[in-house]
Amino acid sequence: xxxxxxxxxxxxxxxxxxxxxxxxxxxxxxxxKAIADDGYTRxxxxxxxxxxxxGFEIAHGLKGVLGNLSxxxxxxxxxxxxxxxxxxxxxxxxxxxxxxxxxxxQLADL
Amino acid sequence: xxxxxxxxxxxxxxxxxxxxxxxxINREIMGALLANDYEVIYAADGGGAxxxxxxxxxxxxxxxxDLLMPRVNGFEVLRQVREHPDLRHIxxxxxxxxxxxxxxxxxxxxxxxxxxxxxxxxxVLARVRxxxxxxxxxxxxxxxxxxxxxxxYNREYFYQYAERFDQHHRDMPMDAxxxxxxxxxxxxERFGTAYGDKVLRVIAARLRTAVNELGGIVCRREADTFLAxxxxxxxxxxxxxxxAEGFGEFAVNSRIRLRMGVYEKVNKELPVERRFDRAxxxxxxxxxxxxxNIGIYDSSMYEKELYAEQLMEDFHTAIAEEQFLVYYQPKYxxxxxxxxxxxxxxxxxxxxxxxxxxxxxxxxxLFEDNGLIxxxxxxxxxxxxxxxxxxxxxxxxxxxVSVNVSRVDMYDQRLAEEFSRILRDNGISSADLLLEITExxxxxxxxxxxxxxxxxxxxxxxxxxxDFGTGYSSLxxxxxxxxxxxxxxxxxxxxxFSKRRDTRLLEVIIEIADYLGVPVIAEGxxxxxxxxxxxxxxxxxxxxxxxxKPVPADAFEAFVVERKKQVEEERRHRITFASIAQALSQxxxxxxxxxxxxxxxxxxxxHEDYINLAIEKNGVDFFAVSRKNAPRVIHPDDLDMFLSAFxxxxxxxxxxxxxxxxxxxxxxxxxxxxxxxxxxxxxxSKTFDHFVIGISNIDEQMRREQEYARILQMANQDALTGVxxxxxxxxxxxxxxRDIAAGVALPFALAVCDVNGLKHINDTYGxxxxxxxxxxxxxxxxxxxxxxxxxxxxxDEFAVLITDADYTNRAQLLERxxxxxxxxxxxxxxxxxxxxxxxxxxxxxxxIVLHRADKAMYDNKKALTKGGETL
Numbered sequence: 001x002x003x004x005x006x007x008x009x010x011x012x013x014x015x016x017x018x019x020x021x022x023x024x025x026x027x028x029x030x031x032x033k034a035i036a037d038d039g040y041t042r043x044x045x046x047x048x049x050x051x052x053x054x055g056f057e058i059a060h061g062l063k064g065v066l067g068n069l070s071x072x073x074x075x076x077x078x079x080x081x082x083x084x085x086x087x088x089x090x091x092x093x094x095x096x097x098x099x100x101x102x103x104x105x106q107l108a109d110l
Numbered sequence: 111x112x113x114x115x116x117x118x119x120x121x122x123x124x125x126x127x128x129x130x131x132x133x134x135i136n137r138e139i140m141g142a143l144l145a146n147d148y149e150v151i152y153a154a155d156g157g158g159a160x161x162x163x164x165x166x167x168x169x170x171x172x173x174x175x176d177l178l179m180p181r182v183n184g185f186e187v188l189r190q191v192r193e194h195p196d197l198r199h200i201x202x203x204x205x206x207x208x209x210x211x212x213x214x215x216x217x218x219x220x221x222x223x224x225x226x227x228x229x230x231x232x233x234v235l236a237r238v239r240x241x242x243x244x245x246x247x248x249x250x251x252x253x254x255x256x257x258x259x260x261x262x263y264n265r266e267y268f269y270q271y272a273e274r275f276d277q278h279h280r281d282m283p284m285d286a287x288x289x290x291x292x293x294x295x296x297x298x299e300r301f302g303t304a305y306g307d308k309v310l311r312v313i314a315a316r317l318r319t320a321v322n323e324l325g326g327i328v329c330r331r332e333a334d335t336f337l338a339x340x341x342x343x344x345x346x347x348x349x350x351x352x353x354a355e356g357f358g359e360f361a362v363n364s365r366i367r368l369r370m371g372v373y374e375k376v377n378k379e380l381p382v383e384r385r386f387d388r389a390x391x392x393x394x395x396x397x398x399x400x401x402x403n404i405g406i407y408d409s410s411m412y413e414k415e416l417y418a419e420q421l422m423e424d425f426h427t428a429i430a431e432e433q434f435l436v437y438y439q440p441k442y443x444x445x446x447x448x449x450x451x452x453x454x455x456x457x458x459x460x461x462x463x464x465x466x467x468x469x470x471x472x473x474x475x476l477f478e479d480n481g482l483i484x485x486x487x488x489x490x491x492x493x494x495x496x497x498x499x500x501x502x503x504x505x506x507x508x509x510x511v512s513v514n515v516s517r518v519d520m521y522d523q524r525l526a527e528e529f530s531r532i533l534r535d536n537g538i539s540s541a542d543l544l545l546e547i548t549e550x551x552x553x554x555x556x557x558x559x560x561x562x563x564x565x566x567x568x569x570x571x572x573x574x575x576x577d578f579g580t581g582y583s584s585l586x587x588x589x590x591x592x593x594x595x596x597x598x599x600x601x602x603x604x605x606x607f608s609k610r611r612d613t614r615l616l617e618v619i620i621e622i623a624d625y626l627g628v629p630v631i632a633e634g635x636x637x638x639x640x641x642x643x644x645x646x647x648x649x650x651x652x653x654x655x656x657x658x659k660p661v662p663a664d665a666f667e668a669f670v671v672e673r674k675k676q677v678e679e680e681r682r683h684r685i686t687f688a689s690i691a692q693a694l695s696q697x698x699x700x701x702x703x704x705x706x707x708x709x710x711x712x713x714x715x716x717h718e719d720y721i722n723l724a725i726e727k728n729g730v731d732f733f734a735v736s737r738k739n740a741p742r743v744i745h746p747d748d749l750d751m752f753l754s755a756f757x758x759x760x761x762x763x764x765x766x767x768x769x770x771x772x773x774x775x776x777x778x779x780x781x782x783x784x785x786x787x788x789x790x791x792x793x794x795s796k797t798f799d800h801f802v803i804g805i806s807n808i809d810e811q812m813r814r815e816q817e818y819a820r821i822l823q824m825a826n827q828d829a830l831t832g833v834x835x836x837x838x839x840x841x842x843x844x845x846x847x848r849d850i851a852a853g854v855a856l857p858f859a860l861a862v863c864d865v866n867g868l869k870h871i872n873d874t875y876g877x878x879x880x881x882x883x884x885x886x887x888x889x890x891x892x893x894x895x896x897x898x899x900x901x902x903x904x905x906d907e908f909a910v911l912i913t914d915a916d917y918t919n920r921a922q923l924l925e926r927x928x929x930x931x932x933x934x935x936x937x938x939x940x941x942x943x944x945x946x947x948x949x950x951x952x953x954x955x956x957x958i959v960l961h962r963a964d965k966a967m968y969d970n971k972k973a974l975t976k977g978g979e980t981l
Binding site for chain 2: 015019020021023026034063064065067070
């Protein structure tokens with residue numbers, strides 16, 4: 001995975017890199033760690049079980065990390081579901097979860 | 111304002127920051143961001159965050175706190191930290207991604223927030239730095255850590271700061287430095303405190319710049335003392351020079367000198383204060399030394415400190431095990447020819463089980479500094495009191511003991527209570543304990559001291575002002591002090607009798623005591639020369655090796671026993687004298703023993719009952735005192751007589767010639783005039799240097815005599831006419847008969863006069879008219895025989911004892927009587943008169959002459975009746 005790969009994915013790497021004091025290696029390492037996070041599967045499980053509070057907590061955590069790394073498309077998707085869960089919105093979460101899963105896979109495949 | 115802490119911290123070490131976030135990646139990012147400027151520790155959840163905070167509460171400069179964490183969330187951490195008194199000073203920045211939480215966290219006490227995603231690292235770092243600075247500045251300001259005069263840190267904050275510094279620089283060798291000004295108080299005194307303050311500000315400014323450049327911190331500890339904490343190895347001399355450079359600006363006095371004490375490579379195990387104590391010890395070493403201005407703490411000082419520490423550590427055991435011994439040094443009254451033991455001073459010694467006998471000079475100053483002197487003083491008071499009680503019990507006698515009352519004791523509000531309890535517990539009185547209070551205690555807070563001393567004196571304690579002359583008491587202050595004696599500091603004696611021998615200061619102090627009317631006690635007197643000189647100067651009481659060194663209680667007992675004997679001897683003498691005086695004088699109620707050399711006297715006077723001659727009073731100038739008292743005690747009618755008779759010259763002259771002088775006058779005793787007899791008798795000795803005056807009450811005797819004389823006179827005087835009575839005539843006759851018998855009778859004649867017709871007048875006109883008749887007739891007789899004694903020897907009969915001039919002219923006088931009878935009118939009585947001369951050859955008694963005169967009178971009476979001149 002390279003910075004260019006991430007840029008193609010839609011990440012604002014300049015921002016993310018700046019947070020990591022422009023240390024590419026450090027940034028990429030953190031991105032890999034973020035992708036390896038089990039939060040995505042835990043989020044899906046919690047929401048499918050209707051545990052929105054738990055879902056919110058997980059989503060919120062993912063959101064913070066994705067934001068700091070500026071993995072923008074995935075960050076925006078997580079933001080959407082975070083706000084719905086925060087408000088305890090009763091809706092069909094399947095499309096949201098699918099979208100997150102797709103973007104996460106896309107990242108993982110880079 | 112000082113910003114030295116910026117340099118102080120960031121140049122040499124990093125502040126500690128906690129990053130609490132459940133997301134590892136966030137922690138990593140934040141940690142990497144802060145790592146250059148801060149030491150960062152982490153927590154992955156709320157519980158961990160609280161743990162880290164508690165562990166590092168002293169050191170932690172900042173907490174970066176994620177709000178949403180599993181289990182204990184950020185809000186809970188925030189709440190707990192804010193509520194904990196030891197933690198609440200730690201600033202917290204919350205990390206959050208939503209604005210609602212920002213507001214809530216700020217109200218909970220977060221100082222700032224950092225959003226997520228994190229802003230530009232520069233922004234984060236700026237917020238972190240600013241937050242830490244603000245909080246540190248606030249801490250400085252909030253506890254008024256600055257000295258208002260110099261704007262340097264004050265001592266407390268300085269110590270705190272030094273501690274923090276050490277925590278960040280454990281391995282950096284540091285120096286503790288004390289800088290002060292030689293004789294700063296004289297600068298204040300000479301040029302005023304405004305000038306002194308200016309000096310301090312200049313030094314402070316110089317030091318601040320210099321020390322900051324060296325990477326250290328500086329404060330003003332108090333007055334003219336500055337402390338600096340510096341990395342080891344700076345140029346001390348240069349620092350001192352820099353600090354002193356500012357004085358060039360002062361035209362008035364550029365001779366202000368600084369000195370410096372340095373404790374190098376401090377032992378960081380020691381509390382910070384102690385490190386500066388050591389620097390202080392080093393500075394003290396160079397006091398008044400002109401060889402150098404910088405003293406370095408060395409091993410000898412360390413040894414001394416260790417020694418002092420040991421003494422302090424051993425103190426409580428020493429008290430418990432009674433290792434402190436109370437010694438007694440006698441004080442002698444030297445006014446009389448033979449010194450008299452008046453009291454003792456209790457002095458403490460320490461018999462240490464390992465160190466042996468320790469001099470009080472080694473531990474007293476130490477204990478004065480750290481407050482242990484208070485329990486030590488109390489120990490000595492109790493010991494001395496129980497010793498006095500013991501002597502009283504076993505010997506039936508004791509002398510007062512003076513104990514030291516330290517300055518710190520005087521601030522104890524329960525001091526008077528404590529002394530009362532000591533007296534009560536030991537069954538002794540406040541006269542048994544004398545209290546020595548050092549002069550400098552008075553000068554420090556005189557109003558409070560004076561109150562305390564007055565309270566103690568109300569309890570009956572006598573106060574001796576110790577170390578007099580070492581403080582800076584003003585004469586004005588001293589004269590208002592409630593004290594009973596002045597105790598000269600030993601160094602005055604040493605100074606006065608040193609090689610240069612200058613006793614002027616000593617004399618001045620003794621004069622001050624005189625002025626205050628209190629005795630002077632000199633301590634440290636070692637030689638006879640000193641003793642004699644002090645006596646000559648008017649010193650009253652002397653203590654010192656000349657008489658005795660301080661000795662243990664059992665040794666001092668010998669002094670007590672000796673004094674007891676003296677007192678008993680004196681008492682016996684007094685009793686003997688009293689009994690002798692009483693026996694000799696019986697009626698004397700007052701005896702004076704007067705020394706003619708100086709007119710000093712002792713009065714032995716009795717109580718009102720005049721039985722016990724017990725009250726002894728000494729005085730000087732006997733005559734002046736007596737004459738001064740005279741108007742108050744002598745009957746006004748006798749005062750002039752007394753004053754003119756009782757002069758020194760007259761009494762002395764009389765005594766020179768006849769050995770006794772007497773005077774009788776009336777004293778006013780209980781407002782009643784009372785006759786007394788004063789008798790002065792010269793003592794039998796080669797030189798006339800003493801005499802004794804006794805005064806006896808002769809009132810009763812005088813009054814008896816007066817009464818007798820009155821009765822006597824009444825008997826010898828005729829009540830109606832005032833001429834002598836028949837009784838008087840009998841006495842005169844008796845006396846004359848004795849003279850006649852002895853053949854020494856002077857020539858005399860007797861005339862007998864009879865008032866004619868008295869019976870008729872009495873019967874006709876009553877006795878009143880008759881009495882008037884007699885009086886007129888008597889007047890006539892007295893007029894005729896002017897120089898002779900006239901006696902009324904019967905109702906109408908008079909006898910005239912004719913002597914002297916009348917005897918010579920007796921024929922003419924008889925003729926005058928006849929002429930009167932011839933010229934007498936109807937209302938006048940005729941007086942028959944016959945006369946006879948005493949014939950020493952023939953007459954063996956007055957009665958014979960009287961008989962002849964009587965006969966001649968009858969002849970005359972007949973002749974008068976024949977002449978028809980009857981009444």
